[in-house]
Amino acid sequence: MSSFWRQALQVAKRDLLVEGRAGEGVGIVLPFGALAVFVVPLATSGSASLLADLAAPVYWLVTLLFGMQLALRQTATETVPQRRLLVLLGLDPVARFVGRTLSAWVLLIGLQLVLIPLVVLFYEPEPVPTPALMLPALALYALGLAMLGTLAGDLTVGLRTRTALAPMLAAPLAVPLVMGASQSLISISRGEGILTWTLLLVATDLALSVAGVVTARPLEETAT
Amino acid sequence: MTDPIVQLRDIGVRFGTVPVLVAVDLTIAPGEVVGVAGPNGSGKTTLLGVVATLIRPNSGTGRVLGAALGTDDVRRVRRRIGLSGHEPAVYPDLTLAENLRFVARIAGVTVEAADRALADVGLAAAADRPAGRSSHGMQRRIDLARMLMLEPDLVLLDEAHAGLDQDAEVIIDVILERTRRRRGAALIVSHDAERLARQVDRVLRIEAGATV
Numbered sequence: 055m056s057s058f059w060r061q062a063l064q065v066a067k068r069d070l071l072v073e074g075r076a077g078e079g080v081g082i083v084l085p086f087g088a089l090a091v092f093v094v095p096l097a098t099s100g101s102a103s104l105l106a107d108l109a110a111p112v113y114w115l116v117t118l119l120f121g122m123q124l125a126l127r128q129t130a131t132e133t134v135p136q137r138r139l140l141v142l143l144g145l146d147p148v149a150r151f152v153g154r155t156l157s158a159w160v161l162l163i164g165l166q167l168v169l170i171p172l173v174v175l176f177y178e179p180e181p182v183p184t185p186a187l188m189l190p191a192l193a194l195y196a197l198g199l200a201m202l203g204t205l206a207g208d209l210t211v212g213l214r215t216r217t218a219l220a221p222m223l224a225a226p227l228a229v230p231l232v233m234g235a236s237q238s239l240i241s242i243s244r245g246e247g248i249l250t251w252t253l254l255l256v257a258t259d260l261a262l263s264v265a266g267v268v269t270a271r272p273l274e275e276t277a278t
Numbered sequence: 279m280t281d282p283i284v285q286l287r288d289i290g291v292r293f294g295t296v297p298v299l300v301a302v303d304l305t306i307a308p309g310e311v312v313g314v315a316g317p318n319g320s321g322k323t324t325l326l327g328v329v330a331t332l333i334r335p336n337s338g339t340g341r342v343l344g345a346a347l348g349t350d351d352v353r354r355v356r357r358r359i360g361l362s363g364h365e366p367a368v369y370p371d372l373t374l375a376e377n378l379r380f381v382a383r384i385a386g387v388t389v390e391a392a393d394r395a396l397a398d399v400g401l402a403a404a405a406d407r408p409a410g411r412s413s414h415g416m417q418r419r420i421d422l423a424r425m426l427m428l429e430p431d432l433v434l435l436d437e438a439h440a441g442l443d444q445d446a447e448v449i450i451d452v453i454l455e456r457t458r459r460r461r462g463a464a465l466i467v468s469h470d471a472e473r474l475a476r477q478v479d480r481v482l483r484i485e486a487g488a489t490v
Contacts, residue, residue, distance in 0.1 A: 075408070
């Protein structure tokens with residue numbers, strides 16, 4: 055394995071280990087995300103058709119909001135001494151970006167997978183003809199959110215206004231991701247092709263990865 | 279003639295409009311250990327940051343391990359610099375052993391070397407204890423274990439003696455001895471003048487950001 059991938063995988067492993075011990079995602083974000091899914095059926099008249107119509111919007115809303123929270127979680131924040139250590143170890147800043155994105159992606163996939171059965175259970179939406187077709191869209195959507203969270207987190211590291219600023223930076227850029235994923239689901243439900251929306255997701259992910267690679271070195275310098 | 283490990287000329291650093299270092303000169307030859315003393319806020323930690331290539335000077339010129347400060351050239355030599363700041367660089371949710379092993383894997387060193395270094399600093403019995411639930415002194419020892427494991431050519435210790443007991447001071451002695459033998463160099467900041475004088479070849483005094 056090349057040094058780049060060894061470093062990226064070590065960073066991802068460290069992030070997941072830290073998250074597993076601190077339990078911010080599983081202990082806080084996930085339960086509240088599940089609760090948010092449950093709130094709408096409680097607050098509406100309980101009409102089956104209304105809930106079925108709301109299933110997809112609620113799913114995308116909850117995965118976006120709680121997904122960003124997961125990507126920007128406190129356990130992913132590095133202190134200045136930790137950043138300095140990594141710089142002096144010769145950690146490739148791009149490998150660091152890839153590793154942190156990878157760990158956030160794993161957590162986001164987990165969030166999506168937990169929320170799907172809950173939405174199906176509480177909202178009873180119309181069955182999707184070929185649900186397997188949604189898997190690439192979900193993976194690309196999670197990858198985009200993961201990169202966005204990593205970028206926003208790194209851009210705001212050390213700032214007192216980080217908690218407010220990071221979501222403000224990330225939210226507008228998440229629009230094409232939500233659009234691509236949600237429209238893919240609609241198209242699949244109608245039996246239409248999803249190439250256009252998949253390309254939108256791929257293009258957004260590519261743009262974010264280029265931004266991540268290009269900013270990795272300058273951000274490394276400013277964070278130390 | 280052998281090139282100096284550190285060579286700073288007229289180095290100035292400002293944080294915003296506040297001057298922190300003013301015209302600092304410093305040369306450290308291979309095999310030399312230099313102490314830095316001075317009152318709080320005199321710029322000692324900033325000087326260490328400059329020598330570690332982590333703080334870019336606003337004025338002056340300098341070379342560290344042959345790389346010109348303020349240029350991308352420093353990336354080439356960073357792996358040869360070991361820094362122990364006054365706040366230990368550990369991940370509180372990882373155990374002491376996991377902290378060192380993570381560093382070893384990133385640096386391409388064997389896990390066995392990490393475990394050996396952990397034992398060398400007397401932490402083998404506490405290997406599975408989370409760093410966040412370990413004392414400050416134990417966390418500092420992890421920083422020192424990293425130095426033993428990676429054997430940097432330039433050792434930088436900030437507040438070297440803070441929170442460390444007599445046993446840990448012996449570890450610093452070992453690190454400095456090995457560094458001298460490798461013809462590396464060290465720069466040590468400490469408020470403990472007595473201990474500092476025992477471990478260094480000479481002391482550089484800084485006041486109000488300038489060498490005196």
